[in-house]
Structure formats: structure tokens, C-alpha cells
Amino acid sequence: xxxxxxxxxxxxxxxxxxxxxxxxxxxxxxxxxxxxxxxxxxxxxxxxxxxxxxxxxxxxxxxxxxxxxxxxxxxxxxxxxxxxxxxxxxxxxxxxxxxxxx
Numbered sequence: 022x023x024x025x026x027x028x029x030x031x032x033x034x035x036x037x038x039x040x041x042x043x044x045x046x047x048x049x050x051x052x053x054x055x056x057x058x059x060x061x062x063x064x065x066x067x068x069x070x071x072x073x074x075x076x077x078x079x080x081x082x083x084x085x086x087x088x089x090x091x092x093x094x095x096x097x098x099x100x101x102x103x104x105x106x107x108x109x110x111x112x113x114x115x116x117x118x119x120x121x122x123x
Contacts, residue, residue, distance in 0.1 A: 035120065043099065043100055047075050048092065050066055052065040056084070063087055075095070088106070091104050092104070101113060101114055101115060
């Protein structure tokens with residue numbers, strides 16, 4: 022089962038933020054969640070045993086849906102973020118100022 026959400030991103034330059042975000046890649050088991058001002062911070066360990074941290078402004082939906090033990094997935098070249106749970110894959114699209122960017 023998959024569920025689609027929209028990621029709210031802040032900033033005036035939607036395309037610039039989108040291109041920066043498109044370059045990132047994450048795949049790790051979530052071990053810790055934190056918030057710092059407008060930033061959402063999700064961290065954990067990838068399959069190689071390395072620590073990774075997903076820190077970005079405006080990802081409150083991803084932060085709220087993510088639980089310790091889930092897997093955060095962000096493929097390079099894509100704007101969407103996924104949270105893999107035991108029985109569900111949650112998909113979040115990239116939204117900038119009410120406009121979904123693919």
C-alpha cells in the first residue's frame with residue numbers, strides 16, 4: 022500500500038531549491054528525530070553502517086509521519102521522499118508555494 026503526501030518547501034526560488042534537493046540521496050533506518058527552528062532533522066544509519074542526517078526546511082509532513090525504525094528514502098535525481106514502514110510505503114511530493122514540482 023502506498024500513500025501520497027505533499028512536501029511544503031519554503032523560499033522564493035522554488036526551482037533553485039528543487040534542483041539543490043534533487044541532487045541529494047538518502048536511504049537509512051531512522052534512529053532519531055529532532056526539530057530546530059524551521060528545520061526538520063531525521064537521522065540514522067545506512068546499509069553501510071554510516072550515519073546520515075536528513076535536514077531540510079519545511080518537511081513537517083515527513084517528520085510527522087516518520088517513526089523510529091522506519092526507513093527514509095530519497096533517490097538522487099528525484100524530488101520525492103519516501104518513508105518505508107513495516108507494511109506501508111508513504112510517498113511525499115515536493116511542493117513549493119502550492120505548486121508541485123517534479
